[in-house]
Amino acid sequence: MSLEPPTYLTSLQNNIRARPIPWEGAVRAGNITEEQLRRVKAVDKVRKDSRQKTIEKDVNAYTSLLAGSGSEKSILESATRRTDIIQYILVLAGDLINDVPALTSALVEGNESYRHFLPLLTNSTTEDPIPLLTSSLLANLVSASLRATPKISQKDEVALPKLFSYLSTLTKSADTGLQDIGVQGYSALLRTKRSREIFWKERKDTVEPLIGILRAAAGATKDNGSSLGGGRAGEAGISGGVGIQLLYHVLLVLWQLSFEGDLIGAELESEHEIIALYTNLLKLSPKEKTTRLLLSTLRNLLSLSKTNLLPNAVVVRLPAMLSNLNSRHLSDPDLLEDLSGLSDMLDEYTKTQTTFDEYAAEVQSGHLRWSPPHRNPTFWRENARRILDEDRGSLPKKLVEILSKDWETDKQVLAIACNDVGCLVREVPERRHQLDKLGLKARVMALMTDREESVRWESLRAVGEWLRYTFEG
Incomplete structure (x- = not known):
């Protein structure tokens, strides 16, 4: 699935592209080599088709430029003392990866392709452009790697926890622009069962801030239990300053995670009362695209963790909420299918329940x-x-x-x-x-x-x- 790149990140990248770099001075100072500069100039500020032809003629040279090769240093390794060059190369590398699939494949196949990128994630604060740009670049590379093979590679197994850890610092930020970069990075990486398992294992840092965003959107608080407040859907967002795009992206990540419902369902409910939260969000959902994700996530969780979650769904009156949705003029076919499937599942369950069962489930x-x-x-x-x-x-x-x-x-x-x-x-x-x-x-x-x-x-x-x-x- 393809998402529009975050505005915050796009603006940063455009500013860096526009900065003049004294390349010849960097060569004279020994910050980069003449050969590295020649390769950069051949693909920088040129048309996409020209860039593609240049790289495809010598993919190995450009793989070495970005990731090193044997005794040859990468340009990032050569320019360690020049943050302006590192920032510029990270943006350029992102452009090259997007424009030239052959280069992406070569970097994905290399066993040590991430070696010079991963250390850059640890730099200072969330406002530092270098780890921010690195996380975007690495998320694209790891995502491509996860799509390329059914079995996760060792380098991806090492990279994912480090990437998730950095992206979590963005989602915890008070800046919604940084939050959206973190959330979209997650979405790019949750492509496989193993990546979702790693994400869930680190859930205090990864999942908890996302639930916080959803609670803010619902006007809810949580203190030894939840009080799911109401709110009115507006044009810019629901509540708590959460914009619709950020809300959609957070719901998308939790939808991806919900395919592991048998692993996560019980704890997601006990730790965050996810069914009550989603039931409340359904009432407030401002768009069909957010309603669709809410229903699809609930369907995944309830069908994969019936024993743990179906009783709670009845307690928080999800069936009544679904009945209300059925009376609306909804048009999305996927949404309607999930709504019907959820309603049928809950109807079947409630027919078998006694009053005692309902009380026990509530307690x-x-x-x-x-x-x-x-x-x-x-x-x-x-x-x-x-x-x-x-x-x-x-x-x-x-x-x-x-x-x-x-x-x-x-x-x-x-x-x-x-x-x-x-x-x-x-x-x-x-x-x-x-x-x-x-x-x-x-x-x-x-x-x-x-x-x-x-x-x-x-x-x-x-x-x-x-x-x-x-x-x-």
């Missing part, structure tokens, strides 16, 4: 909402004992985990959890010692002084259930 998701079971006395009479016994008491243990968090941005979660604990004590009082042993009584009592009124009220009610039995043996 296991780690994020409680005022869904119908919480306030239903019949539900608690019929299911309280099962909740305590199911899977060796996994649900009460999950309530402990939920109550252990502060939920500063979503206090209702604490109120709901207190309600549930009180219902368990009321319906199965002889098992209250089990809950006490887990630490639930102490935590619920502590919440009686919480700043949020609803939390104080629900914790008081729960403690009241315990106090009813204080004087019983």
